[in-house]
Amino acid sequence: MNYLPIFANLKSRRVLVVGGGEIALRKVILLLRAGAIITVIAHKICLKLLYLFKKNIIKWLKTEFKEEHLEQVFLVIAATNNKILNKNVFIASNKRCILVNTVDDPSKCSFIFPSIIDRSPIVIGISSGGSAPVLSRLIRERIESLLPMKLGMVANIAQKWREQVKNFFLFSSERRFFWERLFNGAFVGQILSGNIKNAISILNKEIRFPNVSTGEIILVGAGPGDSGLLTLRGLQVIQQADYVLYDALVSKEILGLVRRDANCINVGKCSGGKGMLQRDINNLLISLAKKGKKVVRLKGGDPFIFGRGGEELKNLKRYDISFQVVPGVTAAIGAAAYAGIPLTHRTCSQGVIFITGDNADNNLNKINWCHLAISAITVVIYMFKVNVNKIYKKLIFYGFLKKTPVALIGQATTLNQKILIGTVENIPYLALRINNPSILIIGKVVNLHKKLKWFKSINLLDKIKYKNVIEK
Helix, strand or coil, rough: CCCCCCCCCCCCCEEEECCCHHHHHHHHHHHHHHCCCEEEECCCCCCCHHHHHHHCCCCEEEECHHHHHCCCCCEEEECCHHHHHHHHHHHHHCCCCCCCCCCCCHHHCCCCCCCCEECCCCEECCCCCCCCHHHHHHHHHHHHHCCCCCHHHHHHHHHHHHHHHHHCCCCHHHHHHHHHHCCCCHHHHHHHHHCCHHHHHHHHHHHHCCCCCCCCEEEECCCCHHHCCHHHHHHHCCCCEEEEEEECHHHHHHHHCCCCEEEEEHHHHHCCCCCCCHHHHHHHHHHHHHHHEEEEEEECCCCCCCHHHHHHHHHHHCCCEEEEEECCHHHHHHHHHCCCCCCCCCCCCCCEEEEEEECCCHHHHHCCCHHHCCCCCCEHHHHHHHHHHHHHHHHCCCCCCCCCCEEECCCCCCCCCEEEEEHHHHHHHCCCCCCCCEEECCCHHHHHHEEEEEEEECEEECCCCCEEECCC
């Protein structure tokens, strides 16, 4: 170990920064976050440092560096482009046993700045000992994506309760087990979702009934397929889950991001296929939560857009089970973006409406098709294939022009994405040439596809040749 990682308390301690450029500024900003009292020595300073000086946030000595400037200084930063001056600062600081950092010169550093992940009071430092700072930064970015921004709030609340927990659990082993159980349960999730009152209630319950585990259900939208469209919060959650109950539309790439030792259960079904009944899914969620498990209910797209998310949560509410929701990129948004079709556009669409082609509960007859036909809005139909002929007849009967542009998009945002461009009169034929999951986009915005297409799929060269229909 070339460097011992330590965390220094700089609050109200004097730090000397030699140099007044952009590099010095970056160090000053970091030191200010740690509460240091900063003096800058330089003949000239950059505009942002000058602003901090005029606001009395830092001190500025417009002079040459001298050894006496090190009196009562806790740390020193040499941040000039003058190698001789930097060396003199390093030697003088070493003579007084003051820790010094010379920017971009590890050989003249008695301490170095790590790449920092700040979730105060949780702070993580990553260092390569000055050998590969870019690698340290990349590692920091990877870890940063896994840690929620409100993680520090979890630590702050835990700190306030430490004494009470200590008084309740006499043995350190009991306290350790308590905190491990608390941090792995619904307590953290409630804080991260802003439900501080619920979190405190869970904490109290864990203290009073330490042998009764509290489970949690987290409803997560996986997006339309591309694993890069999974939200940062969604990634954090699926890597903490004990169980993941996923639908058939969730891609293998996203399932590959789930924590290795989590139990993954396929509870979904494709249209017309076999799968777990909704009541059985509900019962399984309740059963796992009552066992104290952290369960992710993973759905394709967004769980609140034709995903039955509301139905499942209403059932959990009846059993007083903690839950939270992580939204996802819904299929229409992802498919349209990857097809180069803006769903709204000032010249041809003043809005967009999402409807489902599923005719359960006679849904298709509840839609005001006449209003859709005369409105200057884009219409997006989910799950249209199963009832494509009924949908086509309604479009024609209620006034959609046969030459209205349409796009049918299958397996959107993946390398297997397929886009068929045509008109309303071609919909039944086009539907035979597209695979599920698929959506139908109707409106003038489809004409922008030719100019705005950007995503290259393996179906790009698969052409269909027939009148008024183009496959892209």
